[in-house]
Amino acid sequence: MSLVDSSPIDPPGPPGVIEIDVVPEALPRLQALRAEYGDIVGFTAPKGRRAFFINDPGAVRQLLVRQHPKYRKGKGFERVEMLLGNGLIVSNGDVWRRSRTMIQPSFSRQNVHSLIELMIDCTNRKVHSWRSVAATGATLNVTQEMSDFALELILRAIFGTEYETHIVNDGDNPFAFLSQDATRDLSVVMKLRRLRELLLSIIAHRREAAQPSSYDFLSMYLKATDKKGESFTDRELLDELMTLIVAGYETSAGTLNWCWYLLAHNPDVQDQLQQEAAAYGTDYAGAADDPALANMPLAQQVLDETLRLYPPVWLFSRRALQDDILQDYRIPEGANLYISPLIMQRTADFWANPDAFDPARFGPDGPYKKGERPFIPFSLGPRRCLGEYFSFLEMKIHLGMLLQHFRVEPLDDVEPELDLGINLRSQNDIQLTLEKR
Numbered sequence: 452m453s454l455v456d457s458s459p460i461d462p463p464g465p466p467g468v469i470e471i472d473v474v475p476e477a478l479p480r481l482q483a484l485r486a487e488y489g490d491i492v493g494f495t496a497p498k499g500r501r502a503f504f505i506n507d508p509g510a511v512r513q514l515l516v517r518q519h520p521k522y523r524k525g526k527g528f529e530r531v532e533m534l535l536g537n538g539l540i541v542s543n544g545d546v547w548r549r550s551r552t553m554i555q556p557s558f559s560r561q562n563v564h565s566l567i568e569l570m571i572d573c574t575n576r577k578v579h580s581w582r583s584v585a586a587t588g589a590t591l592n593v594t595q596e597m598s599d600f601a602l603e604l605i606l607r608a609i610f611g612t613e614y615e616t617h618i619v620n621d622g623d624n625p626f627a628f629l630s631q632d633a634t635r636d637l638s639v640v641m642k643l644r645r646l647r648e649l650l651l652s653i654i655a656h657r658r659e660a661a662q663p664s665s666y667d668f669l670s671m672y673l674k675a676t677d678k679k680g681e682s683f684t685d686r687e688l689l690d691e692l693m694t695l696i697v698a699g700y701e702t703s704a705g706t707l708n709w710c711w712y713l714l715a716h717n718p719d720v721q722d723q724l725q726q727e728a729a730a731y732g733t734d735y736a737g738a739a740d741d742p743a744l745a746n747m748p749l750a751q752q753v754l755d756e757t758l759r760l761y762p763p764v765w766l767f768s769r770r771a772l773q774d775d776i777l778q779d780y781r782i783p784e785g786a787n788l789y790i791s792p793l794i795m796q797r798t799a800d801f802w803a804n805p806d807a808f809d810p811a812r813f814g815p816d817g818p819y820k821k822g823e824r825p826f827i828p829f830s831l832g833p834r835r836c837l838g839e840y841f842s843f844l845e846m847k848i849h850l851g852m853l854l855q856h857f858r859v860e861p862l863d864d865v866e867p868e869l870d871l872g873i874n875l876r877s878q879n880d881i882q883l884t885l886e887k888r
């Protein structure tokens with residue numbers, strides 16, 4: 452008798468059929484399941500498939516880290532396949548392993564550090580444009596601003612100078628529509644087709660031209676080889692570039708959007724952050740050479756607390772490739788497993804006063820040691836986010852520099868509604884007022 456057969460336990464769960472997808476209704480459904488049945492719930496999905504909601508931090512770790520080879524990406528990811536083809540986020544098995552090994556070196560700390568000047572430069576543009584907003588007393592649409600900032604930064608980080616020559620040369624940014632729900636209608640399909648043609652023309656241009664002297668992701672991806680010495684084909688490159696843009700853009704934009712909102716409502720934290728960043732001066736000249744720039748402990752705490760409250764990837768899933776056991780529970784082959792950073796990180800059993808903004812939770816005297824927190828905004832294990840270091844550096848530079856120049860204030864006390872799409876956004880754009888420091 453196999454180990455799985457000898458496990459007698461099915462987790463508690465409701466009768467009937469329950470459908471979970473990455474759609475807004477999934478949040479109340481999963482919250483209700485947890486409230487009634489606990490942190491590991493079993494249920495039947497359409498077509499008789501077994502499904503589980505896993506909110507227990509130990510079981511989540513088991514699933515994503517130790518027992519990761521028994522799972523592949525699950526339901527919900529097919530919705531982004533149209534956009535990402537077989538790129539890193541959606542691929543599985545050997546295809547994923549080969550790409551991950553080829554791409555991982557591009558995200559080394561040293562490589563990411565060579566993008567610091569770019570991060571400073573992109574933030575500086577915001578310093579200039581925000582000055583005019585502050586001067587006129589107009590309100591700042593911080594949601595739109597963060598979208599523009601993060602999109603420009605990731606595109607420049609990938610394409611270097613081709614951002615100007617090939618992408619925004621006629622004014623409009625052809626990638627901007629990605630911030631709308633990219634699965635919606637036919638016009639999006641047409642735009643995506645044009646985007647892929649544009650990317651192919653940039654790849655062709657780059658294959659012919661001399662490699663640029665400055666670092667960018669495209670040059671690293673073009674140089675990457677697998678263990679047989681083979682490089683990415685054009686088709687593979689296309690999928691990996693789209694993946695990088697989609698993965699790297701809305702996630703950082705969303706986090707910064709919520710972070711500015713939280714800072715506007717917490718002026719003391721704003722001032723403390725400004726003081727922490729003051730060491731780099733108002734223009735961050737020379738900051739790129741300072742190894743301490745990546746640390747900024749208070750900024751780290753504030754960003755961690757923002758990601759706890761508003762994790763951009765609020766729900767994701769896995770599919771069991773074989774029978775397995777999580778904790779004492781039987782997981783049959785083919786089951787869908789759902790994990791929600793948003794629910795786990797706001798569970799009162801794991802975090803006291805879970806809906807309150809309190810960056811001290813992540814400080815040295817906070818309730819958890821690093822590595823033991825029920826905190827998974829970047830996932831865990833071999834499929835953990837590759838862009839984590841990049842995004843923290845980007846966000847710390849962005850906040851630190853802008854806070855040298857401005858103080859933000861809320862327009863009202865209304866808490867923004869959540870928009871639970873593939874990424875967690877604010878339902879309406881967040882508007883703030885700006886005051887020059």
Ligand code: HEM
Pocket residue numbers: 539540541551694695698699700702703706762763764767768827828829830831833834835836837838839841842
């Ligand atoms: C606050 C910012 C970000 C958050 C919260 C975030 C979150 C995540 C999460 C949760 C996953 C894994 C999903 C799963 O396990 O199913 C992931 C994967 C990934 N992320 Fe991020 N991400 C962020 C920023 C970025 C950036 C800036 C980049 C690139 C520059 C990036 C590149 C990737 C890639 C390539 C993967 C796929 C890794 C793999 O499957 O091997 N991410 N991200």
